Amino acid sequence: MSYKFSSLLLASASPRRREILTQIGVQFSVHEHTVDEAHIAGESPEVYVQRLALEKALSVQSQQPLAQLPILGSDTIVVCAGQILGKPKDKADAQRMLRLLSGQQHQVFSAVAMCLGEQNETVLARTDVSFKSLSEQEIEAYWQSEEPLGKAGAYAIQGLGGMFVTAIAGSYSGVVGLPIYETSQLLNKFGVQTGLHKEGRNE
16 A cells, blocks of 8 residues: 555644554644534534544644645543533532542543545544442542543543553543544555554555
8 A cells, every 4th residue: 555644734732642643653743723622412422522523633724724734633532321521620520520430331432533635534433441439539639630630531541540440342542532443544544654654664
C-alpha cells in the first residue's frame, strides 16, 4: 500500500491522545478545535460521541482551509446507568460521578474521525469497564489527587483511577482516549504513515 502522508493534523489538545499517536509512530501537529461539546437532547451516546469527533476534525479543517493533510478528531464519553458522564464541573460533580460508577459496570465510547477535503469517516470503539465499590474516603482522596479534573467520567484508567478497575472488555487505549486499533484502520485508509510504514520500511 502507498502511504501518501507522513503526518497529520490533530484536532485535540489532549496529552493522552498525543502520547498514543506518538506511541504508534505517527507524526502530527496539534490544532485546537472550536466545537461546543454540549449534548443534544435525545441523542444516543453513540451518535453523540461520533458527532463530536467529526465536528472537531471539521472545525480544524475550516481553520486550515489550505491544509493538504488529513485531520484527526476524537472524543470519549463514559456512560453509566443511562447517564452520559462528561468532564466534571467541580468537586461535587466528580463525587457524583464516582459514586455512580462505584461497584458498577459502565461503558466507554471512544470515536475517531478523519477528514481530508470532501472525504471523511468515523469509527467507534465501545469498552465495558467494571469498578470496585468505592468508599467515601477513597472518593475524597481521589479528588484531592486532582486526577479527576478534565477526565470523562472523573477518572483516568492510566493513572490512580486504574486501581478502581476490576475488569475491562474492549479497548484499553479507547478508555485512555484514543482506540489504537480503530485509529490505525483510519490511518491506513487515509494513507497516513505509522511506525510500521516509515521510509524504507514500506511494503
